[in-house]
Amino acid sequence: xxxxxxxxxxxxxxxxxxxxxxxxxxxxxxxxxxxxxxxxxxxxxxxxxxxxxxxxxxxxxxxxxxxxxxxxxxxxxxxxxxxxxxxxxxxxxxxxxxxxxxxxxxxxxxxxxxxxxxxxxxxxxxxxxxxxxxxxxxxxxxxxxxxxxxxxxxxxxxxxxxxxxxxxxxxxxxxxxxxxxxxxxxxxxxxxxxxxxxxxxxxxxxxxxxxxxxxxxxxxxxxxxxxxxxxxxxxxxxxxxxxxxxxxxxxxxxxxxxxxxxxxxxxxxxxxxxxxxxxxxxxxxxxxxxxxxxxxxxxxxxxxxxxxxxxxxxxxxxxxxxxxxxxxxxxxxxxxxxxxxxxxxxxxxxxxxxxxxxxxxxxxxxxxxxxxxxxxxxxxxxxxxxxxxxxxxxxxxxxxxxxxxxxxxxxxxxxxxxxxxxxxxxxxxx
Amino acid sequence: xxxxxxxxxxxxxxxxxxxxxxxxxxxxxxxxxxxxxxxxxxxxxxxxxxxxxxxxxxxxxxxxxxxxxxxxxxxxxxxxxxxxxxxxxxxxxxxxxxxxxxxxxxxxxxxxxxxxxxxxxxxxxxxxxxxxxxxxxxxxxxxxxxxxxxxxxxxxxxxxxxxxxxxxxxxxxxxxxxxxxxxxxxxxxxxxxxxxxxxxxxxxxxxxxxxxxx
Numbered sequence: 001x002x003x004x005x006x007x008x009x010x011x012x013x014x015x016x017x018x019x020x021x022x023x024x025x026x027x028x029x030x031x032x033x034x035x036x037x038x039x040x041x042x043x044x045x046x047x048x049x050x051x052x053x054x055x056x057x058x059x060x061x062x063x064x065x066x067x068x069x070x071x072x073x074x075x076x077x078x079x080x081x082x083x084x085x086x087x088x089x090x091x092x093x094x095x096x097x098x099x100x101x102x103x104x105x106x107x108x109x110x111x112x113x114x115x116x117x118x119x120x121x122x123x124x125x126x127x128x129x130x131x132x133x134x135x136x137x138x139x140x141x142x143x144x145x146x147x148x149x150x151x152x153x154x155x156x157x158x159x160x161x162x163x164x165x166x167x168x169x170x171x172x173x174x175x176x177x178x179x180x181x182x183x184x185x186x187x188x189x190x191x192x193x194x195x196x197x198x199x200x201x202x203x204x205x206x207x208x209x210x211x212x213x214x215x216x217x218x219x220x221x222x223x224x225x226x227x228x229x230x231x232x233x234x235x236x237x238x239x240x241x242x243x244x245x246x247x248x249x250x251x252x253x254x255x256x257x258x259x260x261x262x263x264x265x266x267x268x269x270x271x272x273x274x275x276x277x278x279x280x281x282x283x284x285x286x287x288x289x290x291x292x293x294x295x296x297x298x299x300x301x302x303x304x305x306x307x308x309x310x311x312x313x314x315x316x317x318x319x320x321x322x323x324x325x326x327x328x329x330x331x332x333x334x335x336x337x338x339x340x341x342x343x344x345x346x347x348x349x350x351x352x353x354x355x356x357x358x359x360x361x362x363x364x365x366x367x368x369x370x371x372x373x374x375x376x377x378x379x380x381x382x383x384x385x386x387x388x389x390x391x392x393x394x395x396x397x398x399x400x401x402x403x404x405x406x407x408x409x410x411x412x413x414x415x416x417x418x419x420x421x422x423x424x425x426x427x428x429x430x
Numbered sequence: 431x432x433x434x435x436x437x438x439x440x441x442x443x444x445x446x447x448x449x450x451x452x453x454x455x456x457x458x459x460x461x462x463x464x465x466x467x468x469x470x471x472x473x474x475x476x477x478x479x480x481x482x483x484x485x486x487x488x489x490x491x492x493x494x495x496x497x498x499x500x501x502x503x504x505x506x507x508x509x510x511x512x513x514x515x516x517x518x519x520x521x522x523x524x525x526x527x528x529x530x531x532x533x534x535x536x537x538x539x540x541x542x543x544x545x546x547x548x549x550x551x552x553x554x555x556x557x558x559x560x561x562x563x564x565x566x567x568x569x570x571x572x573x574x575x576x577x578x579x580x581x582x583x584x585x586x587x588x589x590x591x592x593x594x595x596x597x598x599x600x601x602x603x604x605x606x607x608x609x610x611x612x613x614x615x616x617x618x619x620x621x622x623x624x625x626x627x628x629x630x631x632x633x634x635x636x637x638x639x640x641x642x643x644x
């Protein structure tokens with residue numbers, strides 16, 4: 001990995017790590033991860049950065065040690081047996097630029113090292129801790145902060161955006177009616193009492209294919225005013241994350257839907273399905289599912305009838321870390337893919353052992369880190385090439401961006417698409 | 431008459447136990463992240479899996495790639511448990527029979543070899559050296575010495591004092607060393623197991639079957 005010092009983030013504010021910031025981080029789980037590592041180094045190959053470039057700096061344990069050094073320095077733990085928990089040793093500490101760069105720019109929080117650690121040390125959670133502290137001390141990538149704040153602002157001023165969104169959706173409706181030759185097609189918005197609130201991403205690619213599938217499955221649904229993305233999660237900033245998630249929770253509650261379905265986005269699913277209840281300390285008042293789960297159910301119960309011959313070319317699937325290893329959606333996409341395509345081929349390793357594509361946790365948003373991403377994506381590119389597939393399905397927008405760029409960089413000769421696109425292509429209209 | 435080596439050993443063991451107790455207490459006094467999300471699977475099964483099937487070497491790519499290292503770790507820890515058994519038998523003045531002595535000796539010597547190998551390989555590998563601190567050498571050295579003196583003691587080659595004194599040093603050092611991972615291991619591994627169980631990530635045996643692309 002080339003050292004790109006220009007990407008080390010700085011701030012005008014004094015980047016001071018106060019005892020309060022540190023104390024918020026030191027949960028039982030974090031301390032177990034900080035103290036449990038024996039530095040055996042077995043985690044090395046599990047990291048896609050290390051697999052691409054086997055250097056000391058790319059070992060997960062090396063990153064973990066950077067957090068441990070800060071922890072030891074600020075708390076004095078590991079030296080003294082008896083000390084007040086979570087209190088800084090003496091005054092405030094500067095949060096190191098190098099650690100901010102490491103946490104945001106050399107780890108995608110994919111957790112592959114965690115499942116490979118004999119002890120179970122969650123180095124990804126330590127990197128998340130480092131991200132959180134970096135954000136609190138003003139050292140997070142500016143673009144991620146802007147995107148998160150923009151989403152919050154949209155939630156607070158939705159009336160300013162409503163007309164524009166409605167106009168865009170009406171255009172999409174008109175285009176899609178022509179495309180599928182069905183004048184009854186619609187994208188309902190703000191409809192109360194439906195079964196499902198669908199939360200997509202920005203861009204018609206995440207809206208139209210699911211909408212077509214909902215239409216033919218005769219789903220009782222409505223479209224969300226908000227995007228599923230939660231950049232607060234990339235910042236490991238719980239306050240921002242909660243505000244972004246709250247917009248969708250409020251909308252779903254107001255509309256009285258039974259469930260919220262998240263479009264093809266890895267982190268957005270994990271955030272609302274698994275993380276948000278932890279932030280709010282209670283289960284959400286509706287079910288949260290991924291579009292993948294819904295499609296798997298509809299394919300299984302015959303609500304969607306698919307013709308696999310419509311997709312005759314070899315297809316492979318990239319397990320998004322947030323959907324698979326962190327989200328638990330391993331078999332559902334495969335069930336759909338086998339129904340929608342004639343020649344499904346696995347990458348090896350896959351499922352919870354799948355390699356990260358290198359674009360996760362906000363990496364694709366930071367332009368300066370493109371070269372790092374391309375390097376770190378090399379293991380994934382090799383995996384894809386080994387399958388001989390012509391179509392690569394990725395159910396995560398960040399992954400799709402990264403995989404499309406890997407496709408160009410490494411001449412993979414594939415078409416990168418979403419699961420819903422493939423299903424639409426295989427759909428037998430009833 | 432006071433058995434001085436035994437007294438020192440008991441005092442050192444007490445320090446180690448108190449130290450471990452303090453670490454456990456301090457850990458438990460911290461907030462834990464509760465997970466109110468409706469689970470896709472069972473947390474309890476996840477914890478059970480983490481400490482049973484999930485520990486099997488073929489379940490982890492890291493162990494499959496470094497099976498010798500993994501085996502060395504298993505042998506090292508088996509030697510430690512054998513050493514602890516020898517210590518307990520010695521403290522309570524229980525004489526082991528020939529078969530048990532032989533079995534314990536085998537485990538202890540394998541443990542000693544594994545410990546020495548771990549120290550040498552850490553010192554020899556630039557990457558491992560790069561992530562190591564002094565404790566990464568001191569702790570395995572003391573534990574290896576503990577197993578070595580236990581092996582010599584059970585073979586009748588040395589007296590108890592030569593077993594108790596290094597063991598006492600280890601016990602006194604333990605609360606400040608990485609040996610205390612014996613406490614955090616259960617929390618860290620249990621937590622990951624619970625998370626994986628909760629999110630329905632158990633038992634996916636086909637993840638690694640087939641040809642690895644790298």
